[in-house]
Amino acid sequence: MAGRVEGKVAFVTGAARGQGRSHALRLAEEGADIIAVDLCGPIPGLQYSHATEEDLAETVRQVEALDRRIIARKADVRDRDAMKAAIDEGVAELGHLDIVVGNAGICIIAEWDKVTPEIWNETISTNLTGIWNTVQLTAPHLISAGGGSIILTSSAAGLKGLPFLTPYVASKFGVTGLTKAFAHELAEHSIRVNSLHPTGVETAMGEMGAAYPPLLEAHPRLGGMLTNSLPIDVTQPRDQSNAVLFLASDEARYVTAMAMTVDAGNTQY
Numbered sequence: 001m002a003g004r005v006e007g008k009v010a011f012v013t014g015a016a017r018g019q020g021r022s023h024a025l026r027l028a029e030e031g032a033d034i035i036a037v038d039l040c041g042p043i044p045g046l047q048y049s050h051a052t053e054e055d056l057a058e059t060v061r062q063v064e065a066l067d068r069r070i071i072a073r074k075a076d077v078r079d080r081d082a083m084k085a086a087i088d089e090g091v092a093e094l095g096h097l098d099i100v101v102g103n104a105g106i107c108i109i110a111e112w113d114k115v116t117p118e119i120w121n122e123t124i125s126t127n128l129t130g131i132w133n134t135v136q137l138t139a140p141h142l143i144s145a146g147g148g149s150i151i152l153t154s155s156a157a158g159l160k161g162l163p164f165l166t167p168y169v170a171s172k173f174g175v176t177g178l179t180k181a182f183a184h185e186l187a188e189h190s191i192r193v194n195s196l197h198p199t200g201v202e203t204a205m206g207e208m209g210a211a212y213p214p215l216l217e218a219h220p221r222l223g224g225m226l227t228n229s230l231p232i233d234v235t236q237p238r239d240q241s242n243a244v245l246f247l248a249s250d251e252a253r254y255v256t257a258m259a260m261t262v263d264a265g266n267t268q269y
Helices: 016-030 053-064 080-094 116-145 166-189 204-218 220-226 239-248
Strands: 009-013 033-038 068-074 098-100 148-153 191-198 261-264
Touching: 009 080, 016 033, 016 053, 016 098, 016 239, 033 053, 033 080, 053 068, 053 220, 053 261, 068 080, 080 116, 080 148, 098 116, 098 239, 116 148, 148 166, 148 239, 166 191, 166 239, 191 239, 204 261, 239 261
Parallel strands: 009 033, 009 098, 033 068, 098 148, 148 191, 191 261
Antiparallel strands: none
16 A cells, blocks of 8 residues: 655655654655755754754664665755755755655743844744745745645744744744745645644753743743643654644645644644
8 A cells, every 4th residue: 555655755854853853754654755954963052952963864764764765964954055955966866856844943942031132043044044945945846846745844832922932933933924925826836835833842852841940930920821731741743743744645635824733722722
């Protein structure tokens, strides 16, 4: 029985670990070959460990263990030249491009008045400009293939003003808006564009959660905004990857410009 994305090629950013690796593996399980990129290095101000080249190599190993092909490169989503080279090389090797998963992103917790210009610029450039670069550089390949699916990782914070995350909220609301704008402009090429809105996910980014208790103690009225309706604190990466797979597959062939929440009810009122 053919997989749900059998014979397709997917480009995944932030693929070295966490949600990115999970997305690459889930798509590979269902028949896709993968083009994977990750910064694999530090970003100033991060409150959790950064991905490494060894992490990206492990993603390669796991995809190849599924008997799928993968082209993996170290590249920063903010670096258009590096991104274009990785995309073009991957497409030349694998033949075409059908699915794009713009997953790379960072998050830094800080009260509004503790956010420095450096934190703001690092967050906006990675999370928003990186998504813009990803879509602009991959869309021509999808057009050449006759259409495809683009899935952009936003957040619950792309629908709701979560506290202590002003640059992250701004960037993720931006991703939500870009999704809708790109969806309508690219529709004539049979390209669908949707955004994914997770609540917390059990990844390395969760290491920064230790910063929350003192902030919530100082601002107790804001704590409820972080609570999920379902009785869980975090989702698993595969929960998000299952949504990516659906949006990438022909099952979602008429789904576009949608903000898909996998958020345990966090943003729903």
